[in-house]
Amino acid sequence: MFINFLYLLKREGIPVSTTEWMTLMEALRKGMASSSLTTFYYLARSILIKSESNFDKYDLAFQKYFEGIETSDQICDQVFEWLKNYLPPLDIDIDFAAQLKYQLENLDLDQLKKMFQERLREQDSEHHGGSRWIGTGGTSPFGHSGYHPGGIRVGGQSLHRSAVKVAGERKYQEFRGDETLGVRQFEVALRKLRQFTTRLEGPKDVLDLDATISETCNKAGRLELVWTRSSKNAIKVILLMDSGGSMAPYYRLCNQLFTAVNKSSHFKALEIYYFHNCVYDHVYLTPVCQQRNAIKTEDLLRTRTSDYKLIFVGDACMAPSELTQVDGIIDWGMSNSEPGLVWLERLARHFHHNVWLNPIPEGHWPMTHGFYTIGLIKRVYPMFELTVDSLDQAIKKLMVRN
Amino acid sequence: MTNFTNFQGTDDYIVSEDLRNSVNVAVALGKPLLIKGEPGTGKTVLAKSIAKALGLRLIIWNIKSTTKAQDGLYVYDTVQRLYDSQFNHKDVADIKKYIKLGKLAESFTSEQQVVLLIDEIDKADLEFPNDLLWELDVMNFYIPETGETISAKHRPIVIITSNAEKELPDPFLRRCIFHYIAFPEPLMMEEIIKVHYPDLDKSLLTEALKSFYWLRSINGLQKKPSTSELLDWVQALAVGGISPKLIYEGLPFLGTLLKKNQDFDIVLQRAYSRGSFEGSRKDNSKFRNW
Numbered sequence: 091m092f093i094n095f096l097y098l099l100k101r102e103g104i105p106v107s108t109t110e111w112m113t114l115m116e117a118l119r120k121g122m123a124s125s126s127l128t129t130f131y132y133l134a135r136s137i138l139i140k141s142e143s144n145f146d147k148y149d150l151a152f153q154k155y156f157e158g159i160e161t162s163d164q165i166c167d168q169v170f171e172w173l174k175n176y177l178p179p180l181d182i183d184i185d186f187a188a189q190l191k192y193q194l195e196n197l198d199l200d201q202l203k204k205m206f207q208e209r210l211r212e213q214d215s216e217h218h219g220g221s222r223w224i225g226t227g228g229t230s231p232f233g234h235s236g237y238h239p240g241g242i243r244v245g246g247q248s249l250h251r252s253a254v255k256v257a258g259e260r261k262y263q264e265f266r267g268d269e270t271l272g273v274r275q276f277e278v279a280l281r282k283l284r285q286f287t288t289r290l291e292g293p294k295d296v297l298d299l300d301a302t303i304s305e306t307c308n309k310a311g312r313l314e315l316v317w318t319r320s321s322k323n324a325i326k327v328i329l330l331m332d333s334g335g336s337m338a339p340y341y342r343l344c345n346q347l348f349t350a351v352n353k354s355s356h357f358k359a360l361e362i363y364y365f366h367n368c369v370y371d372h373v374y375l376t377p378v379c380q381q382r383n384a385i386k387t388e389d390l391l392r393t394r395t396s397d398y399k400l401i402f403v404g405d406a407c408m409a410p411s412e413l414t415q416v417d418g419i420i421d422w423g424m425s426n427s428e429p430g431l432v433w434l435e436r437l438a439r440h441f442h443h444n445v446w447l448n449p450i451p452e453g454h455w456p457m458t459h460g461f462y463t464i465g466l467i468k469r470v471y472p473m474f475e476l477t478v479d480s481l482d483q484a485i486k487k488l489m490v491r492n
Numbered sequence: 493m494t495n496f497t498n499f500q501g502t503d504d505y506i507v508s509e510d511l512r513n514s515v516n517v518a519v520a521l522g523k524p525l526l527i528k529g530e531p532g533t534g535k536t537v538l539a540k541s542i543a544k545a546l547g548l549r550l551i552i553w554n555i556k557s558t559t560k561a562q563d564g565l566y567v568y569d570t571v572q573r574l575y576d577s578q579f580n581h582k583d584v585a586d587i588k589k590y591i592k593l594g595k596l597a598e599s600f601t602s603e604q605q606v607v608l609l610i611d612e613i614d615k616a617d618l619e620f621p622n623d624l625l626w627e628l629d630v631m632n633f634y635i636p637e638t639g640e641t642i643s644a645k646h647r648p649i650v651i652i653t654s655n656a657e658k659e660l661p662d663p664f665l666r667r668c669i670f671h672y673i674a675f676p677e678p679l680m681m682e683e684i685i686k687v688h689y690p691d692l693d694k695s696l697l698t699e700a701l702k703s704f705y706w707l708r709s710i711n712g713l714q715k716k717p718s719t720s721e722l723l724d725w726v727q728a729l730a731v732g733g734i735s736p737k738l739i740y741e742g743l744p745f746l747g748t749l750l751k752k753n754q755d756f757d758i759v760l761q762r763a764y765s766r767g768s769f770e771g772s773r774k775d776n777s778k779f780r781n782w
Binding site: 117142282 | 509510513514516517518520521523526528568570571573574578656659660662665666667668669670671672711712714
């Protein structure tokens with residue numbers, strides 16, 4: 091059942107496993123969708139989708155698959171006019187209901203639809219309380235506030251919205267993982283810089299008390315020391331941020347990343363420096379790149395060990411000369427004896443673990459004014475756009491040697 | 493449809509239609525229900541409400557950063573046993589005396605079905621959820637020290653909450669029913685407040701909600717106010733006898749809603765530029781990061 095829906099979900103990029111699909115089938119067998127598309131929508135979502143960032147993709151797939159099943163909203167407004175003046179909801183005694191049910195038992199959905207369309211064609215005025223026309227009250231299968239064991243409700247209140255409509259609202263769009271998000275999401279992503287380290291790195295230099303006691307007991311009291319790795323995070327980070335004018339449009343995004351990095355207290359060391367378009371002989375301690383707040387890039391390379399992770403944040407858009415020529419530096423009154431690219435390469439050689447985060451969406455890279463310099467820098471640094479998904483990838487990249 | 497209990501919420505806890513569905517699906521399929529959502533959307537309270545509605549006992553297992561999966565099963569108190577054997581001359585032959593059952597085991601051994609809340613699972617080590625896979629699947633575990641197998645007498649209803657501080661492992665997710673508690677819409681929120689403060693003045697509520705959703709719509713807040721903060725605020729407004737028409741203009745008792753200095757500055761600035769705000773405006777340039 092719905093097997094194509096599974097493939098549609100997979101095509102949308104939602105990781106749905108066979109186990110989960112079988113669980114859904116079991117739920118359907120137990121009758122838990124109760125033949126309602128809305129219930130099915132929530133049922134399938136709660137079983138198949140395990141992250142709110144996939145809700146939007148699910149909504150899209152659902153819309154695609156179940157499109158057309160939705161009952162049309164375009165019943166002529168006239169009908170709703172008829173229904174505006176309504177009778178109070180009909181009270182039905184049980185005997186009468188049973189009798190009516192018997193009469194109408196054999197009416198299936200197709201017949202009902204056909205009848206409904208006929209009525210729509212024939213009816214030309216309000217009818218209330220009868221058993222044939224579209225109206226309120228009464229026992230006609232059409233209308234609302236009446237009683238009919240299997241009629242079509244037109245207007246009035248229902249507790250259930252159409253599922254396709256719910257999906258169509260796309261309420262979870264903002265949770266998509268490939269959108270750029272807030273500080274917290276960045277923080278969560280950055281926290282992964284820890285998860286890869288605790289168990290892989292560091293000497294076994296801490297006494298594991300529990301294991302020692304347990305081993306000692308196993309040896310009937312003869313002391314048996316067990317050592318383990320300290321669970322401290324050994325990650326050290328250097329963040330280099332572009333504070334040039336072309337970064338202004340991305341101020342908010344970078345600010346969020348900056349806040350998140352600053353809040354991440356789990357790094358063993360965190361150093362933040364600034365540069366203007368490209369790194370040359372100096373990096374700066376403040377975003378306003380002034381000489382009195384400068385430190386020599388050379389010193390940075392000399393004094394920081396190569397196990398620092400290097401993260402560049404910048405749009406990588408500049409005049410090609412700024413990268414490739416001596417004295418290409420953009421600031422007046424400054425000079426550089428070596429091209430910017432040489433400095434970038436030098437940094438990359440020293441800090442093996444490096445990435446470049448670019449606030450410009452990846453799709454735009456080939457089209458921006460800086461496409462050429464983006465290309466040059468991409469050859470030196472693995473470049474990622476600044477979205478949460480991409481940041482995840484960047485952090486994975488940081489954990490392995492380039 | 494065996495075991496299909498119909499959870500409808502309780503009189504002090506309002507559930508949305510989709511959450512109700514998820515709970516019922518999880519109960520019927522006997523799978524853990526994983527609840528995610530912004531802080532303050534009532535994830536933890538849900539378990540209490542389910543227990544209350546179904547008339548079952550609630551066992552809460554609070555997860556901390558140091559919690560290990562083993563803690564939920566049993567702890568073998570070797571130190572006590574060693575101590576007893578060396579100094580007390582007690583009989584230490586019976587290992588069972590030194591096996592202390594954890595919360596998960598407690599829910600297994602209970603005579604009646606229980607609701608087990610594993611609260612804030614993301615606080616623990618990353619491997620924690622994976623270590624529980626078998627136990628949550630098969631609902632039994634083996635104690636090698638005593639050769640005993642503890643199996644569930646009645647499959648507990650397991651509710652797991654997460655604040656999304658860490659990504660949970662895929663194999664674990666595959667076994668759960670997932671529900672994301674979205675932030676309540678204004679209408680829903682009105683109902684929630686009415687449940688807590690039934691006698692609240694209608695216009696005060698309307699104005700408070702208007703201000704609240706305006707606050708939440710501001711971009712760049714570090715900590716958006718949540719339901720529990722709104723509840724505090726509404727109470728403060730009611731107790732303080734604030735006139736409803738002053739609420740949106742003056743934003744009194746803002747401290748109950750906002751918890752961060754920077755957020756204050758952002759909100760005050762917005763309120764000021766909205767034009768109606770008469771409060772003092774603080775210079776916030778010194779709080780900027782660059």
